[in-house]
Amino acid sequence: MKNVCLLWSNAFRCAAMFVCAGVLCVVTAIEAGEPSTIEDAERRSLEILQTGLQSPDLGVALNAAEGLTNAGKQQEVIAALAPQLKQTTESRRRCELARELVRAGERSSLAILVQALQDDVAFETQTAACEALFRIEEIGEGPILRKRFDQLQNINAQTILAAAALAQWGNPLATAKLREVIKQAEWKDLQIAAWAVARLGDAESIGLLKTRQQSASTASDRLALNAALALLGDETARHTLPSYLQDSDPLVRSEAIQFIGEAGIVAARPELIRLLADPDEGTTIRAAQAILNLSHRSDSPKSDPATNFARNVFPATPKFPRYSEGSVIALNDDVLLYAVTEFQKSSDHADAQIVARRSTDGGLTWGDKEVLQPNTGSLNVMSVTLRYLAPPTELHRPIGMFYLNKNSYSDIRVMLRISNDGCRTFGDPIRVSPHMGYHILNNDRVTRLSTGRLIVPLASTADVQRVNHFVCQCCLSDDGGKTWRLGKESVDYPKRGAMEPEVVEIDGNRVMMIFRNQLGHIAHAMSEDGGETWSEPQSLGVPGPEAPATIRRIPSTGDLLLIWNDNVEKGRHHGGSRNPLSLAISSDEGKTWRLRRNVEAEKGHEYAYTSVLFWKGRLLMTYYVGGAGKISSRFRSIPIRDLYTEPAS
Known part of the structure; x- marks a missing residue:
């Protein structure tokens, strides 16, 4: 099974990194047939993620780990990934494993991501660390990441992701830089910035995204902007995003699934349930994750810890x-x-x-x-x-x-x-x-x-x-x-x-x-x-x-x-x-x-x-x-x- 590394060849797709392009269905251990109830779909989704967590394909395991952590199965994630972290020496892979371990609550692994930001570390590894820190809402103690952000005049994936992580921690200059990237940058950089401002909930970027949307010429670009706008609450984008579930490209489907779950588009749940039987492994993993995300959103709301x-x-x-x-x-x-x-x-x-x-x-x-x-x-x-x-x-x-x-x-x-x-x-x-x-x-x-x-x-x-x-x-x-x-x-x-x-x-x-x-x-x-x-x-x-x-x-x-x-x-x-x-x-x-x-x-x-x-x-x-x-x-x-x-x- 071959992993498709999407992180920088199409920068927006860092949000769905390591989705598999081949056909290896993780639902072989699950009885065939479409779930008959929402509860059955949630049970099946959890089983898909638990099976995916044991996959020899690291990309599949990482995506499954994220879904399981969101579903409250942190200890299962730590038990599966911690031994792999001890065994691997490849620096970028260590960053990816550390990211999911920290997300699951094993904060000692944050040290690996902070170490990966040092000056003598390879650019690709630094970039993976910046992306990981943003995804798990961490910045270490700050100075090294601020140094990466200060290089933003040379716009690239690393500096944009460093800006995103700092903006998540309230840096107003970093937020302003992300808006500048959306306004002026080439599409590969725009896609990363769109992904970032959407997760930051930056409503002031909506107008900028809509302006760039008018000139989007590829399916990838259109999906990137629709997904970002949907996450920011734009009703037109929320209505449009589920249409990408019919796309023939499994990668496009997988990306759309992820954002449908994050945006809480409950109307797409029947189609997500159907995709649990999709022949593409990445699609089933993301569909299972999205279904469980929608289930979480239906729970009684709690006070928002991001407020004062x-x-x-x-x-x-x-x-x-x-x-x-x-x-x-x-x-x-x-x-x-x-x-x-x-x-x-x-x-x-x-x-x-x-x-x-x-x-x-x-x-x-x-x-x-x-x-x-x-x-x-x-x-x-x-x-x-x-x-x-x-x-x-x-x-x-x-x-x-x-x-x-x-x-x-x-x-x-x-x-x-x-x-x-x-x-x-x-x-x-x-x-x-x-x-x-x-x-x-x-x-x-x-x-x-x-x-x-x-x-x-x-x-x-x-x-x-x-x-x-x-x-x-x-x-x-x-x-x-x-x-x-x-x-x-x-x-x-x-x-x-x-x-x-x-x-x-x-x-x-x-x-x-x-x-x-x-x-x-x-x-x-x-x-x-x-x-x-x-x-x-x-x-x-x-x-x-x-x-x-x-x-x-x-x-x-x-x-x-x-x-x-x-x-x-x-x-x-x-x-x-x-x-x-x-x-x-x-x-x-x-x-x-x-x-x-x-x-x-x-x-x-x-x-x-x-x-x-x-x-x-x-x-x-x-x-x-x-x-x-x-x-x-x-x-x-x-x-x-x-x-x-x-x-x-």
Whole structure:
């Protein structure tokens, strides 16, 4: 059986790559005859995909794997494809297997796709990795894919697919580039861009696609534009697309089938059921996949995880009046783990432990509470950070749980426990802060530099009851967290000093530290040597109360995101209330800030101690919500693309 490689000879057909052109029917193990009911068709479709998954033809197996994952059979996919990934050394084939394994929830295989983007990898393999990342809504950590996108002046399949993956993660320049390709590019490139904007749901491309449709001269070009328009909801295209099921070319039929299922064209179901007995293997696989897609669409709709939504995952109760200082991590199986401090009283010094909940649906719902770290301090444990300790190019990525072990007003120790099994168990505690004193590590504050160095930014004083003045200094590890040492210099500031720092890597190998203070603004200092020494601190130019601020780099754009309380009230406690909770973006490494907006601003509440995770094109935040003497912990999901729209006045 011969695979027909369609990826770049006809670029649009990357959406149906590896469809077989020969005749090898996978339904031989299934009784003949047309299914008599929808339920029978769905059962038969599932059997076709399960048989196809075992095919020696990799293209057939990959298409079957995609259909089975969409049908909720992820473990079957992992069991079938994981051994093949271990056995094959061909780089492009490894990308294709990794794509379907990540789609099925085996996120450790993402490392293979990120590795395939490196400069010394073959162009064809880089292109396959870009395409795979787009199809599974991933971008790694962003810089390498942004580099591929920056080459877009030389338009080719790789740069278009890199743009598509970044646009999926909210990059507005990448979305604009895709529209330019649709408007001006040759047909082979237009087809890829049409496929991309359709999956992005980019309604602004509809007019551009219709304009190009007028000059489409081949069946392939017409199908490409009809399919894209159908996915974007154009009724004429939705009506026209099923006509391609009658085409004599099995490849055209297969492509049309795929998009009919994705577009949810239920009226085509009888014809799809008939095609389950088609003599072409690729056609039957796609027909089975489409039938199951239509079945999924008929289920009761759930909340769309791509929208802006919030959940009070840890609401305050009489028994536990304070849940605060959280951190979220995406585990290998696509589960979100949300950890937080559970206090028995509202005080920072009350008895507390670190608890967590898990979500399997992107944060829409959360499971039962579990204890991640029981109280081992004389007072409490609190302020958790969950971090991968190795880059996404590594197949095995240990997870570090950093937290404070609080014994007294002069003894708070920063501790680290490492998990090698996805936070099911953790190793023995490793002491991070090397000396005695009252050390504050805010929640979700540990940074891994591009060099691999781990930085834990601390605010410290010898005894907070005797000396309520803090300086900031960083603990550093160059061996994945096994050993730690203190940076050479500290950062000080007037009044109560420099408090609650965070660090972010800036252009080159520089590091910026921002910190809380009492002067009515966010302050910052710079390091040229990875957190060892620091420049003289000064204002960042952003007003704010005495409250922590969070700064991160948006992976799809490279911009900085600032989260803080955009409010200063002289004479008030802490220089103003921690309301509103605001966002702003900088495209010049923090020199200026734009697109400011409020995330929360309800009167009578305060919001602070945020955590940040960028995941599947979304900004995932947690923060405390205080009011009426109680503090709850809230999860919020915001599409990254929304950050780049002008906020409502």
